[in-house]
Amino acid sequence: DAGITQSPRHKVTETGTPVTLRCHQTENHRYMYWYRQDPGHGLRLIHYSYGVKDTDKGEVSDGYSVSRSKTEDFLLTLESATSSQTSVYFCAIRGGLAGVNEQFFGPGTRLTVL
């Protein structure tokens, strides 16, 4: 599973509270990604990182921020959680040879915002 862990695996929180999800990788990959998965939408990219302190937005970035202070950790923060952010969140790393964009995914975090 490409040495990717996510924490926590499950979280229930209340509207308006801040939430931080952590993705940790052990294989020194440069690129890391955060997705959310919702029924009927497949996976949608929230943010991604192409190196320490280098991040960019994906297609559904509103309400989310990220940080990457070291290669192995990529944090996703919901500053003020809303019910629409109830979802399953997946972290991924880009693996394979240069020019091949396959990604390998973590086990996911199920977030419920009440």
Add this chain to the structure above:
Amino acid sequence: AQSVTQLDSHVSVSEGTPVLLRCNYSSSYSPSLFWYVQHPNKGLQLLLKYTSAATLVKGINGFEAEFKKSETSFHLTKPSAHMSDAAEYFCVVSGISSNTGKLIFGQGTTLQVKP
């Protein structure tokens, strides 16, 4: 813009019969294409990938897919379904800027395998 469409949201087959999951893509240049599988309450696993080498790609667990540029299709097949194949399957295309490694996912096809 690049996009991917999975033509069936749900496919049901009997165990031992062939599986066909359909995927069409749109891309302004030669894409990389992938199929991922997600078993219930699990993460995503790469089944196979196409990267402009052979057009018939073999993956894990007996699955294969054929890249057809003229039809802009990348359908996933398996000759004989097994109960353990029941899962959700995603067709994926690499994004416009390949340097970022962005992927674009289809909406998913749920495969049901009946005994």
